[in-house]
Amino acid sequence: MAKVKKSTVLKRRESTKDFRKKTGRDTVEKMLEEARLQLLDEKGDIKKELLRDVVCEVCGTRPTRSTFLFRKDAFEYHKCKKCSLLYMHPQLIEEKVVEHYKEDAAVDAWVDVLTSSSQFSYDSVKFDTRLAAMEKYVQPGNLLDIGCSIGHFLKVGKERGWKPYGLEFNDRAVAYAKEKFKIRTIQKVMLDEAGYPDNYFSGIGLWGVLEHLARPREILREMKRILTPGGVVVISVPSAGSLAVRVIRQLASCFNGVGGHLWFFSAETLPRLLEEEGYEILEVGSEQPELDTVWNYLNFEHPYEGNARFPFGEAARNIVERFILEHTYGYKLVVLARKPTGSHAEKKKNGSTE
Numbered sequence: 629m630a631k632v633k634k635s636t637v638l639k640r641r642e643s644t645k646d647f648r649k650k651t652g653r654d655t656v657e658k659m660l661e662e663a664r665l666q667l668l669d670e671k672g673d674i675k676k677e678l679l680r681d682v683v684c685e686v687c688g689t690r691p692t693r694s695t696f697l698f699r700k701d702a703f704e705y706h707k708c709k710k711c712s713l714l715y716m717h718p719q720l721i722e723e724k725v726v727e728h729y730k731e732d733a734a735v736d737a738w739v740d741v742l743t744s745s746s747q748f749s750y751d752s753v754k755f756d757t758r759l760a761a762m763e764k765y766v767q768p769g770n771l772l773d774i775g776c777s778i779g780h781f782l783k784v785g786k787e788r789g790w791k792p793y794g795l796e797f798n799d800r801a802v803a804y805a806k807e808k809f810k811i812r813t814i815q816k817v818m819l820d821e822a823g824y825p826d827n828y829f830s831g832i833g834l835w836g837v838l839e840h841l842a843r844p845r846e847i848l849r850e851m852k853r854i855l856t857p858g859g860v861v862v863i864s865v866p867s868a869g870s871l872a873v874r875v876i877r878q879l880a881s882c883f884n885g886v887g888g889h890l891w892f893f894s895a896e897t898l899p900r901l902l903e904e905e906g907y908e909i910l911e912v913g914s915e916q917p918e919l920d921t922v923w924n925y926l927n928f929e930h931p932y933e934g935n936a937r938f939p940f941g942e943a944a945r946n947i948v949e950r951f952i953l954e955h956t957y958g959y960k961l962v963v964l965a966r967k968p969t970g971s972h973a974e975k976k977k978n979g980s981t982e
């Protein structure tokens with residue numbers, strides 16, 4: 629993983645507090661709390677029958693060889709002593725997680741978050757920037773977005789000459805994509821049920837999906853099958869290595885319990901997982917510096933609701949935020965990786981180096 633490029637730095641102008649309010653994230657969180665209460669037994673623990681034991685997804689180490697970090701909303705979080713992956717253990721059984729994406733009102737409400745003007749304009753720039761980065765390595769071709777929701781990434785891709793395909797369970801999101809963006813190639817199935825042929829997609833997006841899956845390795849394998857040689861994936865996940873998560877720990881909104889985040893990757897663990905699955909890492913970057921969040925916490929205020937202001941002026945703020953993003957300390961980790969072309973893979977197998 630020697631010559632990985634730092635990816636483009638993306639910034640958002642609003643404070644975290646304003647952004648959360650304007651996008652309606654607080655409404656979604658209230659709904660998730662209602663859903664969570666239904667999973668509890670009389671002692672306030674998650675019902676035993678809804679939980680399953682897991683091992684570290686990156687290195688296979690058992691949770692008995694992990695460091696217990698904290699308990700939040702009746703869920704427990706650990707850090708693998710061997711590879712440093714953070715993960716929930718035990719985890720909700722898969723049926724329960726899938727049921728959430730198919731039926732939960734909070735997933736319906738997420739459509740309101742994505743279509744709010746603050747989120748929509750941020751995402752437009754974000755998707756355009758990341759597609760431009762993908763196009764440095766591959767020509768626009770078939771583009772798949774797994775868990776595409778309202779189809780925003782696909783819409784931006786379509787405008788840049790890609791042919792859009794999506795997978796999404798939520799009816800409201802799929803209807804929006806059809807009506808507003810005229811995207812009719814969205815299927816309501818899991819990736820392994822979609823029946824895509826080998827070597828079909830030049831690009832695949834996985835935006836905030838990998839951390840939800842019971843078996844992340846399996847989806848990476850299936851994605852590699854359907855990617856063309858040289859095809860590029862863009863993966864975004866909440867980053868366990870981010871400054872905000874390191875500082876505010878269990879208060880970070882990524883530890884969302886019934887919201888379904890199971891694995892918390894970092895700039896070390898995600899590239900490792902991808903390389904082990906045969907991908908070549910192209911760029912590792914981060915988004916959302918969350919300086920307000922950290923500054924609130926350091927001033928004894930609620931990290932997301934506080935009003936503490938970074939006191940050293942706009943110029944200093946820009947320098948600090950840029951530093952955070954460039955060193956992959958941003959709250960969201962973004963990795964670009966590709967399926968090696970046949971010749972490249974052959975060379976590797978024969979032991980020659982480039």
Ligand SMILES: [Zn+2]
Nearest residue numbers: 684687708711
């Ligand atoms: Zn591990």
